Structures are given as C-alpha cells and as structure tokens.
Amino acid sequence: MAHGGSLGGLRAANLALVVSILEQAGSLSRADLMRRTGLSRSTVSSLVVQLLDEGVVVERLDRGTPYKGGSGRPPILIELATLTGVVAGIDVGHRHVRVALARPDSAIVLERSVTLDVDDSPHGSMDRVASLLDELLEESGHRRDDVRGVGLGIPGPVDREGRMTSGILPTWRGLRPADELAGRTGLIARVHNDAHLGARGELAYGVARGHRDLIYVKASTGIGGGLIVDGRLVTGSTGIAGELGHVQVDVNGVMCRCGSRGCLETEVSGPKLVSLLQPAYDEQLTVPRVLELAEAGDAGATRALNDFGRRIGRVLATIANLLNPGLVVVGGAFGGAPALQAGIRDALDRYAQPTTAAAITVVGGALGERAEVMGAIAVALDPASEAAGPADEPSRSPVAG
Ligand SMILES: [Zn+2]
Structure with missing residues (x-):
C-alpha cells in the first residue's frame, strides 16, 4: 500500500474523528455519532466500547430532553471523560x-x-x-x-x-x-x-428557536433591540446595530442621553412608564406594580402600556418593512405585558405594509429576565460568533494604541 495505511491506522483515524466530534458537540448519542461520522452502527459501537474501556469517554443518561422513543428509557449520551469544564x-x-x-x-x-x-x-x-x-x-x-x-x-x-x-x-x-x-x-x-x-438567548433556548428572521425588543430601563437576519445576529460595521431605543420619533423632542434628541427611549422606558402614571395614583408606583395593576384590569396602567406598545410598534413597522421578520419577541422588565404587545401588534398592522405585518407574530420572550444570561x-x-472579544481581536483598529 502506498501510504502504509492499515486497518489499525484507519481505526485510529476513526477514534480521533469521534473524539474531535465529541469535543465540539459536548454530548451525543450513538445514533448522533453514526450520522456525524457516516460510519456504520457496528463500527460506532465498537469505537465507543474501546473509548469507554480506555476511559476516554463516559456514558450518561440524557434527562434534558423529553424522550419520545418506545423503550421508556431516556437515550444514553456519550461524552468525553475530560469534559468536566x-x-x-x-x-x-x-x-x-x-x-x-x-x-x-x-x-x-x-x-x-x-x-x-x-x-x-x-x-x-x-x-x-x-x-x-x-x-x-x-x-x-x-x-x-x-x-x-x-x-x-x-x-x-x-x-x-x-x-x-x-x-x-x-x-x-x-x-x-x-x-x-x-x-x-x-x-x-x-x-x-x-x-x-437577549436576542441570542431567545434564539438558542427560548421562544425564537427555529426562527431565522426576527426582531428582539428589550423593554426595560431603556429600549434595546437585537436583529436576527437569516439566523445570525446583525452586529453592524462597528458592533452597535439594533439601537431601537435611539430611533428618532420627535425631531423637536427632548435631548437623549445618547446625544441625539427625541429618541424613542426619551418617550418610552420603565422610568417613563412610572412617571407617566404616578400623578394619577396615591401609592408609590414601580414597574412591577404597574404590571400588577394592568393584570388586574386597571384602565390607566393598561392604557399606558398599550400606548407605549404602539410607539415601539411604529418604529418596528419601519424596520419590519426593511427586514420582513417572521417574529417580534418582546422581553425586558415590561415586555411581557399583554397590553404592550397588543399595542405593538396594532401599530405593525397600521404602519407596516400589509403583507409584511401579516408575516409577523408578536410574542413575549420565553426566558424573561434570564434571556440575557x-x-x-x-x-x-460558540466563540466563533460575532461577539466582541478582548483587545487582541484581529478586527482591532490598526491605529489604536
Ligand atoms: Zn438616544
């Protein structure tokens, strides 16, 4: 043989292939390994037996995902024994x-x-x-x-x-x-x-799983946004894409902390929600209290949240016309309020072109305040993702420092 290739060499290469796939994937079933290696069931079984014997891999029960199979047991996953990190x-x-x-x-x-x-x-x-x-x-x-x-x-x-x-x-x-x-x-x-x-969290583990085009809105102390286009977070040329809260909604509006004026966030935010409602209430309001009031059917709280939703939705309508998303996910401290989401829905229907609006489902985030973490x-x-890294990033400006 020209390469001195042998059955032993082939087996070593297959063992290395399984190990490298497990390094990337974390834990996989034998069936997953068959799919990913393209090897037969008996070959994968034999390789796994050897790796188990050598202490390179361990088995564990997959209790994380609902099991729909017939045996009544959760599937067994294989993972690297050194995968303790x-x-x-x-x-x-x-x-x-x-x-x-x-x-x-x-x-x-x-x-x-x-x-x-x-x-x-x-x-x-x-x-x-x-x-x-x-x-x-x-x-x-x-x-x-x-x-x-x-x-x-x-x-x-x-x-x-x-x-x-x-x-x-x-x-x-x-x-x-x-x-x-x-x-x-x-x-x-x-x-x-x-x-x-928040957008990445809902996409990977929350309500946006399986979607490829969506807008994430964080309605909290400020108004933040995350745009997912074709399954990837849009970061823009310098990393700061998605600044939904700083879309100008009033050219004569008040100055914003960003240096612009009349930004959406100067009119719609958690603190604005409280200060808008406070004069009409005897008790000291907070954002959670406003949400409670709205849930109990309080007309003022419901109205304020609905109005805020309409203002956010009007900005989203323009972005939606450009991006044609299938989903708007509303998270943050008051994003879960149905009245807010209804306001967003109304404004999308009113201000986005009809076919664009019809393609959009408006939902609350599934992860709540855990979306960001x-x-x-x-x-x-996923270190290859678009997040900004430390100062040794290759994209660092050559004139810096
Ligand atoms: Zn601003």
Missing part, C-alpha cells in the same frame, strides 16, 4: 448582576443574581462580577481553569473592539469590560450589549 454567562444590568455556569451541552449548573448599582460604579461592578463568578465556581466544584468560555452582557453599546462607546452609561465610557474581567480573573470574555444577548451562555459556547 463549564462555560460562564454574565449579565450586567443597570441594577443587577446575574451569573450562570453551564455545562458544555448548555445545561445550567448554577445561577445567581445580585442587586447592584451598576451605572455609577463600573469598577465596583466588575469586582462583584469576578467575586460572584468565583463563588459559583467554588460552589460547583470548579476552578477558573475549568472555564472554557465566558459571555458577558453589558447594558449599553459595545463596539466590535469590546469598548463601551457612547454616553448611555457615562461612567463606563471607553471601558473595555473584557479587559476588566480578564484583569480580575484571567478569563477571556466575549462581550455584547444586553439586548443582543442565556444569550451569554450561547455566546460562550
């Missing part, structure tokens, strides 16, 4: 930090959220992120060395170089959150703004 998802909000650890197959190991004033203290916030991450690692029996990837969400625009770009979080401006985290933990994070991660997990598991 975790990925970390971190969601930094305006008033909270949430950290989750997940296995390489995305099953959540541990998750925790703490209240924190993030806006005024970037360095204190990153200290808390690092300590929370260490707490979770220790509690789950892991070390920093076990972390295979980190996704990090920040509530403001992050450019492709991972730098905070605008005055939306003034004290964070110019900061590189990935470098801040790396300096504290030695871990390399992929950084996105929170609404981008789950998006961060998705980014951590």
